[in-house]
Amino acid sequence: MIVNSARQSAVITEANHHKPSETSSVLHNLPKVELHRHLEGSLRIETLLSIALEYDITLPSVTAETLRPYVQLMPDEPRSMQQFLSKFAILRQFYRSEAIIKRVTREVIADAAADNIRYMELRFTPKALNNIVNRDYKEVINWVCEAAREAASANNIKVGLIVAMNRHESLDIALNAFEAALALREQGIVGVDLAGQEANYPVSLFRSLFERAQAEGLGITIHAGEWAGPESVRSAVEVGATRIGHGIRTIEDPELVQMLVERGIVLEVCPSSNVDSGAVLSLKDHPLEKLYTAGVRTTLNTDDPLISGITLSDEFARVMAQTALTLNDLKRMQILGARAAFLPSSERTALAVQFENWFFPPATQPLKPHDFAQT
Numbered sequence: 569m570i571v572n573s574a575r576q577s578a579v580i581t582e583a584n585h586h587k588p589s590e591t592s593s594v595l596h597n598l599p600k601v602e603l604h605r606h607l608e609g610s611l612r613i614e615t616l617l618s619i620a621l622e623y624d625i626t627l628p629s630v631t632a633e634t635l636r637p638y639v640q641l642m643p644d645e646p647r648s649m650q651q652f653l654s655k656f657a658i659l660r661q662f663y664r665s666e667a668i669i670k671r672v673t674r675e676v677i678a679d680a681a682a683d684n685i686r687y688m689e690l691r692f693t694p695k696a697l698n699n700i701v702n703r704d705y706k707e708v709i710n711w712v713c714e715a716a717r718e719a720a721s722a723n724n725i726k727v728g729l730i731v732a733m734n735r736h737e738s739l740d741i742a743l744n745a746f747e748a749a750l751a752l753r754e755q756g757i758v759g760v761d762l763a764g765q766e767a768n769y770p771v772s773l774f775r776s777l778f779e780r781a782q783a784e785g786l787g788i789t790i791h792a793g794e795w796a797g798p799e800s801v802r803s804a805v806e807v808g809a810t811r812i813g814h815g816i817r818t819i820e821d822p823e824l825v826q827m828l829v830e831r832g833i834v835l836e837v838c839p840s841s842n843v844d845s846g847a848v849l850s851l852k853d854h855p856l857e858k859l860y861t862a863g864v865r866t867t868l869n870t871d872d873p874l875i876s877g878i879t880l881s882d883e884f885a886r887v888m889a890q891t892a893l894t895l896n897d898l899k900r901m902q903i904l905g906a907r908a909a910f911l912p913s914s915e916r917t918a919l920a921v922q923f924e925n926w927f928f929p930p931a932t933q934p935l936k937p938h939d940f941a942q943t
């Protein structure tokens with residue numbers, strides 16, 4: 569409680585004495601970076617209804633509010649990976665045409681921009697989008713690229729796209745997506761990701777693919793340390809990941825914590841998602857604060873805003889309410905995020921400087937040294 573009061577005072581001071589009830593608008597107005605958001609977990613419920621009507625898809629329910637429990641975790645539901653993943657089962661039925669894939673891409677980007685996200689890396693799994701349309705991966709990925717460019721310029725947001733592959737699917741499927749991603753770099757693909765069942769499918773199965781990504785200079789982020797322990801994070805770093813999706817179980821291994829600090833590895837932390845999937849019990853139990861305090865470069869992300877029923881601003885508010893982290897800490901995480909963007913180095917530096925100037929204009933307060941260390 570004492571911690572929360574102190575934190576609340578800090579917010580009020582930083583928000584020019586706004587009342588606590590205005591904290592959410594302060595967070596909403598804050599320019600933000602998001603590095604870890606899945607297209608497939610970010611759709612609008614209203615859009616699902618409209619697509620269902622247009623394409624004659626039978627839904628378990630026909631209004632936004634009654635459909636919500638099928639695609640979003642409700643407060644009284646158990647928190648488990650199985651329950652979390654069950655929400656994607658309905659969503660997978662919707663990718664029926666180029667028009668739909670482009671529409672949902674545009675909307676996800678518009679929604680992020682409306683939350684004042686100024687730079688977002690949006691990831692998507694070509695296989696998931698392609699299950700029904702069944703086209704060449706390059707074609708499907710290019711639809712996302714086209715729609716993303718259009719939405720980014722219409723909504724004053726910079727967007728990079730990450731092609732995700734699943735551990736539990738074959739290397740051939742991953743390779744197919746990877747080749748298409750490489751071929752479409754000029755269209756907006758900035759990196760690759762490995763997601764899916766972490767516990768039973770080691771990253772080493774995909775080593776050859778990440779060696780090529782490194783050689784080609786494609787950004788590498790890997791989901792690790794969520795459903796498997798620190799050794800999974802270590803393996804992801806060994807195959808070349810400079811960013812780790814989640815990585816929260818790093819906290820179990822002090823040597824690994826030190827290694828991440830020394831190498832400047834960035835964790836894309838998604839606290840609400842971790843609670844919703846049962847990976848951690850509650851936000852109060854979440855290792856984010858410990859990792860950040862230990863000097864690990866941590867960033868805050870939503871993962872799947874539809875499933876968790878959140879915006880990135882909501883995520884910031886929850887973290888501030890449940891931990892001792894302050895608004896300044898969250899601002900520092902934004903700068904760390906900008907410095908970890910999968911962009912050419914000059915663009916990445918310009919983005920980070922822009923955020924530094926917004927948050928800590930010269931002659932306010934000094935940043936911690938690690939904020940400025942170059943990756």
Ligand SMILES: [Zn+2]
Nearest residue numbers: 606791813871
């Ligand atoms: Zn994720």
